[in-house]
Amino acid sequence: MLSPRSAEVVRATLPVVGGAINDITAVFYPRMFAAHPELLRDLFNRGNQAAGTQKQALAGSIAAFATALVEHPDERPDAMLSRIAHKHASLGVLPEQYPIVHEHLFAAIVEVLGDAVTEEVAAAWDEVYWLMANALIEIERRLYAEQGVLAGDVWSTWVVAERVEETGVTATFRLRPADDSAEVAPFRAGQYVSVRVPLPDGARQIRQYSLTDAPGARERTITVKREEGDPAGEVSNRLHDTVRVGDTLEVSAPYGDLVLDDADGPVLLASAGIGCTPIVAMLKQLVEDGHRAPVIAVHGDRAPDAHALRDERAGLVGKLPAGTDLTWYEHPEQPWPAERTGLVDLSDVELPEGLHAYLCGPLPFMRSVRAQLIERGVPASDIHYEVFGPDLWLAAA
Structure with a gap:
């Protein structure tokens, strides 16, 4: 060194x-x-x-x-x-x-x-x-x-096959290769792709979006939250406002190191807001693998109408033999249990031995969940996380 x-x-x-x-x-x-x-x-x-x-x-x-x-x-x-x-x-x-x-x-x-x-x-x-x-x-x-590409040559063209409005500010885009005969790079649950979008001023700005498909799928499915502000939301707003079925997008090969281990042990999947997207892919993998150990899916959100992919997530957890689905809303619709109103609180959640945790969401949420898990005896080495955007966890360490 x-x-x-x-x-x-x-x-x-x-x-x-x-x-x-x-x-x-x-x-x-x-x-x-x-x-x-x-x-x-x-x-x-x-x-x-x-x-x-x-x-x-x-x-x-x-x-x-x-x-x-x-x-x-x-x-x-x-x-x-x-x-x-x-x-x-x-x-x-x-x-x-x-x-x-x-x-x-x-x-x-x-x-x-x-x-x-x-x-x-x-x-x-x-x-x-x-x-x-x-x-x-x-x-x-x-x-x-x-991925079988030359350095930097990660881009290919995909066609929007379906668009689904998930909430008032989130939309799902299901993509298929523009060339039906093209070989599609494999990916692992939890990985993301970059999307390169041409903007009115001539720029081609890039953003990352987690894949919500199960590994092995030939399609690419991303759920995009509309962000506020300019330039913060210039890509998400462009996608929401202009991209329809039949349009094309430049999409990168899949990358990302927050992926499920091959272990068969107990898993906690914790997300907040649009951080639910890689968790959905992980749940699909666990279902396909016939995972039998406990799976605790934890999610925090502002309100039920802001919770993207809620029904899909609940359906996946329901297919797991030892699946538990726990959601906290800051502003829930009534009736809703008081112990799951507000921010995610794991103090009364049973955590099995040998748990591996995967976190995705805003940095304050992940810091809070990580601290709670460590306090409950989960080793820091068994807590994995994904940050959307620049990794400020390092900057604040």
Whole structure:
């Protein structure tokens, strides 16, 4: 991993660089987009840029990677790298884009920290960057190869075969390959695809949506929640307002590392809001596999009329021999049990030994559920999560 001298320098300067990393990323992105406007137009999520969440996620990942290098020099933080690499692969990120990031990131470091960036400090952090970048490039190369595509060539054309209005703000799109003879990449329950959408200003913005099909399906089914604000909701609103049956969409190969283990033991699937989508795919897999151990499906939502895929989810849980379906609503329709009004509370839920938990939803929800599970004795290593958008869990760690 890090050379001994670089490890010593990074350990000594980590408080300074880590403390300034948000200022560094605030300089980095405008520099890079000024030099390469096509990256903001066609690759980076403009909504995340406007909200500042991408900046926070990048800062968190760099700080976490550097910390791991100096605190655990014989280990590589593969879980963090895998999550980033899957997202990059779904966007079609190329190896030649890493030198672009390097150029503008290090210029931003020098601009923010000034004389504190000696040649020795610059060389040590350069080593950190390329250790992380080369690891991601290698993982992404493998991910592309697994899907049988050239690096970055992840896109294919799909036709909207059906559109279903799930709630007032969510719609399901069932897609089939535009070429009926085309080979369809396999996927695992819990994975997502990217959808690349042309916008009126000429941009082609990309968003990720979890697949709700059972593994092995030839179709691709996504459920899209209409997001508020511009540019935060520019893609979801475009899909809701303009895409109808017979239209085509550019869709990536499937990626994502939140997938069910092959174990036959007890499972807890916890979701909130539109986080229900990968959970539905996992339930379909469990049903198809004839899973007989306990499955606890937990969901939190604002109100029943906001709960997308509610009936489908309940039907799937009902097909499991030891399935339990528990839902909390903040504003329920009456009659509704008081103990399941408000936020998800697992204090009275029986948790079997050997439980593996899978979480998807807003970050505060997942933090709360994870804390409750750990307090109840579930090992942190057995709690898995998926974040829609930039992974701010790292940034807040």
